[in-house]
Amino acid sequence: MLFRYSFAFVLLLVIGCSSRQTPAPVVDVQGQVPLSKRVKSSIRGSEYIVKKGETLYSISWRAGLDVNTLARLNKISAPYQIFPGQKIFLAKNSSKASKNKPSSESLPVKQQKVVKKAIASNKKQEYGESVRGQKISKKPSSTNRSFSQKIRRWVWPAKGKLLAKFSNRKQGNKGIDIAGNRNDSVQAAADGRVVYAGDVLRGYGQLIIVKHNDDYLSAYAHNDRILVKEQQVVKAGDVIAKMGDTDAERVMLHFEVRFRGKSVNPLKYLPRR
Numbered sequence: 001m002l003f004r005y006s007f008a009f010v011l012l013l014v015i016g017c018s019s020r021q022t023p024a025p026v027v028d029v030q031g032q033v034p035l036s037k038r039v040k041s042s043i044r045g046s047e048y049i050v051k052k053g054e055t056l057y058s059i060s061w062r063a064g065l066d067v068n069t070l071a072r073l074n075k076i077s078a079p080y081q082i083f084p085g086q087k088i089f090l091a092k093n094s095s096k097a098s099k100n101k102p103s104s105e106s107l108p109v110k111q112q113k114v115v116k117k118a119i120a121s122n123k124k125q126e127y128g129e130s131v132r133g134q135k136i137s138k139k140p141s142s143t144n145r146s147f148s149q150k151i152r153r154w155v156w157p158a159k160g161k162l163l164a165k166f167s168n169r170k171q172g173n174k175g176i177d178i179a180g181n182r183n184d185s186v187q188a189a190a191d192g193r194v195v196y197a198g199d200v201l202r203g204y205g206q207l208i209i210v211k212h213n214d215d216y217l218s219a220y221a222h223n224d225r226i227l228v229k230e231q232q233v234v235k236a237g238d239v240i241a242k243m244g245d246t247d248a249e250r251v252m253l254h255f256e257v258r259f260r261g262k263s264v265n266p267l268k269y270l271p272r273r
Helices: 002-018 056-063 067-073 095-099 109-122
Strands: 047-049 087-089 162-164 176-179 185-187 192-198 206-211 216-226 239-243 252-259 262-264
Touching: 056 067, 056 192, 056 206, 056 216, 192 216, 206 239
Parallel strands: none
Antiparallel strands: 047 087, 162 176, 176 252, 185 239, 192 206, 206 216, 216 239, 216 252, 252 262
């Protein structure tokens, strides 16, 4: 009799353990933490207060907005300098945005004038269109900050095996994951300028964002070491970081491409291999 009751108790215990009330969290084939748990940097709402170390590009990345749209909305001119404590408006329905300007101390007058001219001269260039024959080219691009509006070529940012592909799902992977070893080289995928380098965006670890033209940005996450600085011009294939596992479950590179603030599949741009 005692054996029968003991067996019944064990059976109930096993059934209780096997019947799960909530579904198990979805993880990818590498056993990583779900993207919804890893990346906690998304911005919601119509307003945001700038924190130390952030740039307008990092904020636009988190909000999923085009940085040019964000700059126009907040009346912020190039080179889009912002300061901690500044209020950034993310929606169009705010009339206070016109008064939202940084102090004159944080925006040197000389720098503003130089960059404004550079932006104005390139604004008419359409993406992918040759700039030959335009009178704009009379002014030589002697400044080390200028780069062509045309993306001439894309290269793979790392040499490792592809771990995870892009997904359009709401909680899907917004880029691709590439395997590798610690200190493997991370390369710029195309010519551009570094507009963010730091670790403010939770879930991305040591992150680099490169602006390629007015439409395209690329991001390189989970680095062990960052080898470039903000505003530095890079060429396709330049080593910009060393691979690591900051804010990740394994050593890898998480690579994203954004078109006008929206995530797009990087495999549509990278060459086949």
